[in-house]
Amino acid sequence: MVENMLDVEIWRGKETGRFETYRVPNGSSQTILDVVTWVQRNVEPALAYRFACRVGMCGSCAMTVNGRPRWTCRSHVSKVVKSGRLRIEPLYNMPRIKDLVVDMTPFFEKWQAARGQFKPSITRFDPMERISPDSMRRRAVDAGIECINCGVCHAACDVVAWNNDYLGPAALNRSWTLANDERDADRGGLLSTISRSGGCHSCHTHGSCVEDCPVGLNPAAGIAGLKRMTLTGLLRGDLG
């Protein structure tokens, strides 16, 4: 019996490099990460790639598959394969280190630049604040808080590709959850930070982040919310 095989092109190298083609057995229910692991264990031991949890929680294994960024551990080959072929390359919009591994430093620096840290308004000695789970702001936080930092939305975003200063959908989604956190002490400072050049107003609302987010978040809606919040702040004179 002839084994069902896949033709898998995998990027080898750094910024410059080439696609190498491998013949990989097309097993049932296998994921893209399974395919990459098979190549590394059976054909190309020097192939570099990242993964950790394999169950869609850690956000380490994102790669570009047939032109779209995906979490490879939860992407089934059968759903993304085109004419028996797979083309796997590193995430776009981040510097390439080796093969399928990108340097995520600029990505996380943007989280810092978007003031991604929570600023407490009380100390540990104060009584805990009571936040109603039904409040509008808490519901907005809940809708955005499950980000796994995989970088898929950042890689999918055209504005990130065009504008080096742009903070990107993941960092701004974090800002959105903080801006809606009633316990955060410096909402005005946060809104001023994301109103600078490359902040939320640079978003074109293309929606690629929504389209490709593996956990079904809607960063574009959060960014639209930030635009509304900053405009309200500006009209009220709260924003510098």
Added chain:
Amino acid sequence: MTDARLYLLQRATAVLLAPLVLVHLGLILHAVEAGLSAAEILQRTRGSIAWATFYGLFVLAVAVHAPIGLRNVAREWLAWGGRWLNWATFLMGVLLLWLGARAVWAVVGGGL
């Protein structure tokens, strides 16, 4: 000026321009359909405070709206930024204002 202010100005002028553009297009269609000559059009517009206000507002809104959009395009597609981009944006606004003001004067001036 912060990006938030530019964003606000561009959206506010867009809200203003939306009805103005529709009226302007309707006017062109009407003028063509009615077969009005240039002299007949000028006869209606010369000295008209209403048309001076309408097109004056139109030109002001365009002079604010368009340079901000061009600034964004230049920043994203030409990787242009900094003080020179701000000056270019300002100069584009002045140029549009000047050209627009001349056009408005040409159709409503003379009787005012």
